[in-house]
Amino acid sequence: MVNLVAAQKPLLHCLMKMAGIQPHTIEIEPGTVMSIWVPSETIKKPKKSETATAATTVKPTKPVVVLVHGFAAEGIVTWQFQVGSLTKKYSVYVPDLLFFGGSITDSPDRSPAFQAECLVKGLRKLGVEKCTVVGFSYGGMVAFKMAELYPDLVEAIVVSGSILAMTDSISHATLSSLGFSSSAELLLPTTVKGCRALLKVAAHKKLWFPDKLHKDFIEVMFNNRQQRGELLEGLVVSNKDTTIPDFSQRIHLLWGENDQIFKLELAQKMKEQLGENATVEGIKKAARVRSYDTASNINLLYSEEYVLAAMKQLNERHNLCDAHEDHSHAGFVLKLPKQLTKASKAVRGYR
Template sequence: CVRAQAGVLAKHYDVYIPDLLYFGGSTSPSTDRSPGFQAECLVAALGKLGVERCTVVGFSYGGMVAFKMAEAHPGLVRSLVVSGSVVAMTDSISETTLERIGVKSSAELLLPDSVKGLKALLSIAAHRKLWFPERLHRDYLQVMFTNRKERAELLEGLVVSNKDATVPVLPQKILLLWGHNDNIFNIELAKTMKEQLGEETMLQSIDKAGHLVHLERPCVYNRRLLEFLAYVSAEASKE
């Protein structure tokens, strides 16, 4: 959830937007780089804030953390909205994705160290061509790609072997809200994941949007998100 969503959501809901570890000012003395550890840190923070039930909205890496939160804490997580993510980054998904994109590693794509690399990432992540002045690209590199060592370790900690990967049984209502033209985690992967997650999972795709669906089509994304949240709230009232 980013600024394009925060203002809209805050009109109707209490909104908490955390910095995941190493994605902002948050760090940890722990050497655990797994999404599960990130999830437990978020759960602890929500507990300190007095949050007893919530909907978790996660994009990309945040979606993987959201799935871990839902699996480990069904009493806390009422429902999920996930975009451009997977339940688990298996060997096969990782290899297939990297081969399709044409890069050797996730770090090569997701941790660019030059304007050229950043432009390549944005061209893959967005359906429409994005243009920014060179100065903004340089500023973006300095601001958004800090803690490079730790974030590279986070990427390494994502991948699990196919034999160890399982799809959890999640009781929550789940909305997979996807960019129809996502080049990183394509719509076919989302369809497979919907079938694996079961009857409580819905899949909605947004045309003319890629991996950065919430930025490319914020109005459509926000409308779909608010509709789902209203539906979840209505169902909770019935219960």
């Protein structure tokens, strides 16, 4: 029987290419390869007269945005609804983190710092000199590490549904409140029941999908289970080993007010720890604020008055949702083009 999730991948790849990005594989170091969707205009194909067969890349000519996915899906699956609207003004890079998509490594290091190191090496090999990083969930932790370790590269970050570090106390408290024995039980479901439980935690509004779709999603999106389980283990650090980095970049935190995994109070506390360079904004009637809510804020990080514009844009998002009965992420995606237009007007209004 046809796997419905796998069957839509060729169509998704075609749509991404039409939107202006193409898949590119790059060797980070011997034994480590990353798959990154890069701007089509940066791909330089060899001429017929040249002996080389592999395509090369050139430096991007527009401001760079790097979209880093979470734990439940690879890059373009997570960010498919943002790419088309961002590529008009930005050079968009969508990586697959190690053990997602086509990215692999033979290194035993499973830390977010290693993910950040490999991604930065890949971006630099692609000619990226400065960028804004958008991270969702697990990708947010990688984004924080990129900003901490490579301030010369990362100018600003947008983080949604993520924290600076998964301390043992936060991990224990979160899993206990949700009724799970481990992060793997929550984030690496093996059954339809487990997949439904994950969706219930992640969504504000109850969503229903047929068992067939859950089974297909598990089969396609949760490969490399052993390595991903090790990634989850590599996230947890001791409370006593945790320090708050002194970030020089602007940081914008977007949070679902009904986030069951990381409460809004945690985001507010994190904002206080990060200092005046950080802003936090809660989204009403939302749980895990996914990529539909984050990428439309990229413009704001390039505006000198980005904080005020962000507040206006988020209010517009709330008003737009209030005019409809459907407050789910899927419902918001259908309204995204209109929302992006309003966000753009908000930025121009504050300049």
